[in-house]
Amino acid sequence: MPHDNLLSLGLGDRDRLNKELGGGIPRGSIVLMEGDYGAGKSAISQRFAYGLVQEGASVTMMSTELTVRGFIDQMHSLEYDMVKPLLQEELLFLHADFDSGGAFSDGDGERKELLKRLMNAEAMWNSDVVFLDTFDAIFRNDPTFEALVRKNEERQAALEIISFFREIISQGKVVVLTVDPSAVDDDAIGPFRSIADVFLELEMIEVGNDIRRQINVKRFAGMGEQVGDTIGFSVRSGTGIVIESRSVA
Numbered sequence: 001m002p003h004d005n006l007l008s009l010g011l012g013d014r015d016r017l018n019k020e021l022g023g024g025i026p027r028g029s030i031v032l033m034e035g036d037y038g039a040g041k042s043a044i045s046q047r048f049a050y051g052l053v054q055e056g057a058s059v060t061m062m063s064t065e066l067t068v069r070g071f072i073d074q075m076h077s078l079e080y081d082m083v084k085p086l087l088q089e090e091l092l093f094l095h096a097d098f099d100s101g102g103a104f105s106d107g108d109g110e111r112k113e114l115l116k117r118l119m120n121a122e123a124m125w126n127s128d129v130v131f132l133d134t135f136d137a138i139f140r141n142d143p144t145f146e147a148l149v150r151k152n153e154e155r156q157a158a159l160e161i162i163s164f165f166r167e168i169i170s171q172g173k174v175v176v177l178t179v180d181p182s183a184v185d186d187d188a189i190g191p192f193r194s195i196a197d198v199f200l201e202l203e204m205i206e207v208g209n210d211i212r213r214q215i216n217v218k219r220f221a222g223m224g225e226q227v228g229d230t231i232g233f234s235v236r237s238g239t240g241i242v243i244e245s246r247s248v249a
Contacts, residue, residue: 007128007174010051016243017047020231025129025198026221028169031176032192035202040213040235041178042066043078044202045133047241048176050080052129053090060092060127062118064137067095078240094124096138114142119164128173135177136184149188158191197221212244 006024009017018024025031025048035041042065049059063071068086071093075082085091096114115138124130132138139145148157165175177196179189193199199218204211215231232244 007052007057008055009048010055011047015047015241017231017233017241018051020243021217022220025174025176027128027172027174029174029197029221030165030169030192030195031174031198031200032196033176033178033200033202034181034189034193035178036182036204037180039202039204040233041180041202042074042133043235043241044200044215044233045131045176045178046071046075046078046080049091049129049131050075050082050085050240053082053085057128058090058092058126059085060094060124060130061133062094062096062124062131063133064096065134068093071095077237078235079238080240092124092127113144114138115145115161125168125173129176130168130173131176131178133176133178134180134183136179136181136189139184139188149185152187154185154188155191158188162191162195 005027006022007027008024009021012018033041033044042063045061049061052059061071066074072082072086082091082093086093118124118132118138145157148154168175177192179192181189196219198220201216201218202213203216204213206212213233213235215233217229217231234242234244236242
C-alpha cells in the first residue's frame with residue numbers, strides 16, 4: 001500500500017533499498033547523507049535519483065564533482081540509465097564548477113556568493129527532490145560563508161541556509177544534502193544534523209580483506225514502516241546498489 005506522504009525510491013524488483021527505508025522519503029523533508037570520501041554517497045544519491053524518477057518524481061541533481069558526461073557514464077556503469085530522464089527533463093543535472101572559474105564566477109573569475117546564487121536559481125528548486133552533492137564543497141567555496149566561519153559564526157551562516165531550505169520543503173519538496181564530515185567543521189555541520197528529518201550516515205568498514213559499506217539510519221522522521229538501523233550495501237558495476245543480507249553480530 002503506497003504511503004501518500006512518501007516519495008518511493010522504487011526499483012523494488014532490483015534491490016530492497018526502498019523497503020529497508022520504510023517505503024520512501026517523506027515529502028517536505030531535509031535529508032542529510034554523511035560519509036567520508038569513498039563511502040558511497042554519490043552512488044546512493046544516484047540510486048535515489050534514478051528510483052525517484054522511475055516512480056514519476058522530478059529531480060534536480062547538483063554535483064560539485066561530476067560533469068554531465070561523467071554523470072551519465074557513472075549512471076550507465078551502475079545500470080541506471082539517465083539519458084531518457086535527462087532528455088525528457090524529468091531530471092535536471094547541474095555541475096557546480098569551482099575550479100575553472102566556471103558556473104560560479106563571473107568573467108573576472110570572481111567567486112560569487114554561491115549559496116545566494118543557488119537560492120536564486122529558481123529552475124533548480126522546481127523539482128520534487130533536489131540533491132546537493134557534495135554540499136560541503138558548496139559551503140567551503142562560498143566567500144560569504146567563509147567570512148562568517150572565520151569569525152566563528154558558522155551557526156549563523158548555517159541558520160540562514162536552513163531557513164531557505166525550510167521554505168523549500170514547506171512546499172512538500174525534499175532537499176538531499178551529501179556531506180563529507182572530514183572536510184567541514186563540526187560547528188558548521190552541527191545545525192544541519194540537528195534539523196535533518198532523515199539523517200543517514202554512510203561508512204566503510206574493513207572486515208578482514210573485505211570492505212563493507214553500510215548505511216546507519218540515525219534519524220528517520222515520518223517513516224512508513226520500521227526502518228532498519230543498519231543497512232549493508234555494495235556498489236557493483238553493471239548492477240548498481242545491492243543491499244546485502246544482514247549479518248548478525
